[in-house]
Structures are given as structure tokens and as C-alpha cells.
Amino acid sequence: xxxxxxxxxxxxxxxxxxxxxxxxxxxxxxxxxxxxxxxxxxxxxxxxxxxxxxxxxxxxxxxxxxxxxxxxxxxxxxxxxxxxxxxxxxxxxxxxxxxxxxxxxxxxxxxxxxxxxxxxxxxxxxxxxxxxxxxxxxxxxxxxxxxxxxxxxxxxxxxxxxxxxxxxxxxxxxxxxxxxxxxxxxxxxxxxxxxxxxxxxxxxxxxxxxxxxxxxxxxxxxxxxxxxxxxxxxxxxxx
Numbered sequence: 001x002x003x004x005x006x007x008x009x010x011x012x013x014x015x016x017x018x019x020x021x022x023x024x025x026x027x028x029x030x031x032x033x034x035x036x037x038x039x040x041x042x043x044x045x046x047x048x049x050x051x052x053x054x055x056x057x058x059x060x061x062x063x064x065x066x067x068x069x070x071x072x073x074x075x076x077x078x079x080x081x082x083x084x085x086x087x088x089x090x091x092x093x094x095x096x097x098x099x100x101x102x103x104x105x106x107x108x109x110x111x112x113x114x115x116x117x118x119x120x121x122x123x124x125x126x127x128x129x130x131x132x133x134x135x136x137x138x139x140x141x142x143x144x145x146x147x148x149x150x151x152x153x154x155x156x157x158x159x160x161x162x163x164x165x166x167x168x169x170x171x172x173x174x175x176x177x178x179x180x181x182x183x184x185x186x187x188x189x190x191x192x193x194x195x196x197x198x199x200x201x202x203x204x205x206x207x208x209x210x211x212x213x214x215x216x217x218x219x220x221x222x223x224x225x226x227x228x229x230x231x232x233x234x235x236x237x238x239x
Contacts, residue, residue, distance in 0.1 A: 014150045015206075015218065017061070017160040018168045018194040021075040022049040027190060032109060033071075034095055034102035035131075041074045048191035049078040056193075059158065059218045061085055065149050066162040067094040075191070076162045092145035095164040099132025123180040139170035139180055146171055150198050158218060168194060175203040 022045030026033035033039045041049065056079060066076045068089045076087055101109055109115055118125050118135075126134040146161070153159050161171075165188045173183035175196045188194065188209055195206040195218075207213065 013197045013199045013204075014153065014155050015158040016146060016150070016196045016198065017056075017059075017158070018171060018188075018196065019052070019075065019079070019160055019162045020165055020168055020188050020190055020192050021067075021069075021071040021162060022046065022052075022078075023190040024071045030106045032098055032101055032104055032106060034098040035069065036103055037070070039069070039071055041071055045071075045075075045190065046078065049075050052191050052193070053079050053081060055213075055215055056160075057083075059215050061160050062153055062157040063088060063149075063159045064162060065090050065093060065145070065159060067091075067164060067167075069094055069164075072162045072164070079160065079162070088149075090145050090149075092141040093161055093163040093167055096135065096138040096166050097127065097131050097133035099127035099129030101127055101129075102131075119184055121181055122183060135166070135170070135180060138167065139174065139183075142167045142171050143174045146198075155200075165190075172196070172205060172208060175205050 022041045024033065024039050024045055025042050026036070026039045028042055028044070061083075062085075064076055064080060064085055064087045066072050066087055066089055068091060072094075080087060101112075114125065114128070122135045126132055142163070149159065149161075161168075163171075168188045169183045169186045170180065172186050172188075172194055173180055175198075176186075178185075186208065189211055192209045192211045193213075193215075194208045194210065197204040197206055
């Protein structure tokens with residue numbers, strides 16, 4: 001049977017770089033920082049973010065959307081240093097509010113019965129205390145922020161979101177079409193970059209937890225935009 005030529009419509013897309021902040025004093029000590037004020041990058045975290053800034057130096061980042069917490073602000077400052085990139089603060093990509101768990105050691109929290117629920121059924125978790133947030137609510141606000149910024153910055157842009165581990169995992173789970181209960185299968189290191197292309201049809205998760213890769217593929221907007229929103233059949237390159 002003869003078939004006519006396959007027609008592929010090229011669709012502009014928005015590329016989002018999901019960047020976790022560099023290592024902090026709380027990360028190093030095994031403490032759940034949450035929204036605790038005064039948590040800063042440690043020496044290793046500054047080194048990580050400085051290296052990341054070099055890796056991203058030629059990527060045409062249109063804007064940075066950042067959590068307002070100190071560790072994300074310090075990470076953002078290192079990434080945009082010497083570049084004219086507008087920075088927007090957005091509470092919706094800030095850390096999950098862990099309530100009474102905030103400031104506790106991870107070792108002690110692992111003994112709490114709620115820990116097992118966080119690991120196996122996070123969609124059912126609301127953290128204890130007046131300031132405790134549900135993980136479903138955290139995912140909803142974070143994904144809503146991504147959708148809103150995609151619309152605000154346009155469908156041909158590249159922008160970065162500087163955020164936190166659980167928040168980035170929740171955004172990636174949504175992009176992958178995974179239920180939140182599966183999001184613990186995703187790992188996000190400090191100062192890592194995950195890349196998602198959002199098209200009219202679906203998101204494409206291009207990278208996760210990249211801590212050393214080359215970003216030259218994002219440098220040429222013309223090449224980057226020449227993509228279809230269709231998925232490749234047979235595992236080849238996207239058309």
C-alpha cells in the first residue's frame with residue numbers, strides 16, 4: 001500500500017531548566033531546612049553553583065524564576081552573575097512547608113510513622129502543625145507556576161526555575177505523567193539541572209539530575225525550535 005508523505009508540523013516550545021540550589025549547611029548536617037531562615041550555601045554549594053554558572057554561560061536564558069529562600073537566592077545570584085537576566089521571585093516554587101518537621105534531623109524523622117507514608121504514599125501526606133502543607137498542594141502550586149510562566153514568557157523561550165528537591169521532583173513527576181505517589185523514584189541532587197520542553201501536545205523530559213553535562217544543545221535557538229510536538233516512533237530523535 002502506498003502512503004502519501006508524512007507531514008510534521010513544527011511547534012514552538014518553551015524550555016524550562018529546573019535547577020536545585022547548591023549544597024547548604026543544612027544539607028551537610030542532614031537537617032530538614034524547609035522555610036527556616038538563614039540557611040545558606042556552604043563552601044561546597046558555592047563551588048557547585050560557580051561551576052554550574054560556567055556550564056550555563058552560553059545558554060540564552062530569558063529569565064530566572066526563583067524561590068525566595070536564601071539558598072535559592074544565593075544560587076540564582078551565582079548563575080546570573082555578569083549577565084543581564086531578569087530574576088522573578090515566586091513563592092509557588094519555594095520549598096514545601098514541612099510544618100513541625102522543620103529543623104529536625106532526617107535521622108530522627110525517619111523514625112516517625114509519617115516517614116513511611118512520605119516514602120510510599122506522598123499524595124496522602126499533610127505535614128503536621130499549623131504551617132504544615134500537603135504534598136499534593138505543593139505539587140499543584142509548583143506546576144501551576146510553571147504553566148503560568150510558560151504563558152508569560154512565551155513559547156519560544158528558555159528560562160530557569162531555581163527551586164528545591166521535592167518541588168522539582170513534583171514538577172518532573174507531572175511532566176512525566178506520573179502519579180505523585182511515584183515521585184520518590186526521581187532523584188534530584190544539589191546544583192543539578194533537569195530540562196523539560198513544553199509543547200502544545202505534551203512535555204518532553206529531556207534531562208534529569210544533570211550535574212556535569214554539556215548544554216551546548218540549548219545554545220542555538222533555531223536548531224532547538226525545529227522540533228515537532230510529536231514523539232519519535234522507534235526511539236529515534238524527535239522530528
